[in-house]
Amino acid sequence: MNVVSIQNLNVYYAQHQALKNVNLEVEEGAFLGILGPNGGGKSTLIKAVAGSIPYSGTIKIFGAPRNFSCLGYMPQSSDLNRKFPINVLEVCMSAYLRKKRHFFYRYTKAMHEEAMECLCLLGIEHLAKRTIAELSGGEFQKLLLVRTILTDPKLLLLDEPTANIDPRSSEHIFEVLAGLNKKMTIIMVTHDLSAVASCVKSIACLSQTLIYHGEPRLNADILTKMYGCPIDLIAHGHPHRVLPYHVHDGENGGCCEMGLEHRRSEADDIL
Numbered sequence: 001m002n003v004v005s006i007q008n009l010n011v012y013y014a015q016h017q018a019l020k021n022v023n024l025e026v027e028e029g030a031f032l033g034i035l036g037p038n039g040g041g042k043s044t045l046i047k048a049v050a051g052s053i054p055y056s057g058t059i060k061i062f063g064a065p066r067n068f069s070c071l072g073y074m075p076q077s078s079d080l081n082r083k084f085p086i087n088v089l090e091v092c093m094s095a096y097l098r099k100k101r102h103f104f105y106r107y108t109k110a111m112h113e114e115a116m117e118c119l120c121l122l123g124i125e126h127l128a129k130r131t132i133a134e135l136s137g138g139e140f141q142k143l144l145l146v147r148t149i150l151t152d153p154k155l156l157l158l159d160e161p162t163a164n165i166d167p168r169s170s171e172h173i174f175e176v177l178a179g180l181n182k183k184m185t186i187i188m189v190t191h192d193l194s195a196v197a198s199c200v201k202s203i204a205c206l207s208q209t210l211i212y213h214g215e216p217r218l219n220a221d222i223l224t225k226m227y228g229c230p231i232d233l234i235a236h237g238h239p240h241r242v243l244p245y246h247v248h249d250g251e252n253g254g255c256c257e258m259g260l261e262h263r264r265s266e267a268d269d270i271l
């Protein structure tokens, strides 16, 4: 079954067209990474699926339009105001308000325990009583992820969840997400190619239009269409599972391409 079905999606901000004729199907159980250059329309796509911006075209979630009840959306943390006087645990508990059924709704002990466990999972349980204004950028981002997870969505939309996160914590977050993917479909905007190598099952490449959707393997043609530059500008330090085979150029510290298709099996051997 398709969890998300997008047809002829067009998004304009005033005169500027951010997305042009995007068609995309996301199957149940997918872990889709959305890649593309700055301004390529990745956040716009996620916002359109989450229903937070106007668009033309059709977006269905679990077969129905505007079916947001089963969806968890984590926006870019920079989009949010952190002056609101609320602490970390209160932010977590607010996730349960979504399931509120009546006026005298009360949080249960089990909810508190689950929230603390989830904070623990992301390593920020010691911050439970801090206000959100007192968190670092990375801590706040982890909190947003905890809150989104606590809503127990069937479809998780993540906009650069590791943008402010150190490499070790990022790796841990990708492990947590891979675990969650056993029970929920995930669509994640990222610039992190190591995430693509370690946890996503498929990728969609966006640069106003959808350039590619499929296996998490990039070739020179996709890279050039997406970033408008050859592989040596973006390959540095990135894994061969995602990018064509490349080696470091000791002279200038960059990378150089070793040939694409014919070196692929050799690259696979390295991994």
Ligand SMILES: Nc1ncnc2c1ncn2[C@@H]1O[C@H](COP(=O)(O)OP(=O)(O)OP(=O)(O)O)[C@@H](O)[C@H]1O
Pocket: 013, 014, 016, 018, 036, 037, 038, 039, 040, 041, 042, 043, 044, 045
């Ligand atoms: N609120 C807005 N008003 C006007 N233009 C916008 C607005 N939001 C985004 N845009 C423009 O739409 C285009 C797509 O933006 P979007 O944020 O979706 O890109 P992105 O791929 O997520 O970029 P990044 O990797 O830099 O986060 C960009 O050209 C951007 O300048």
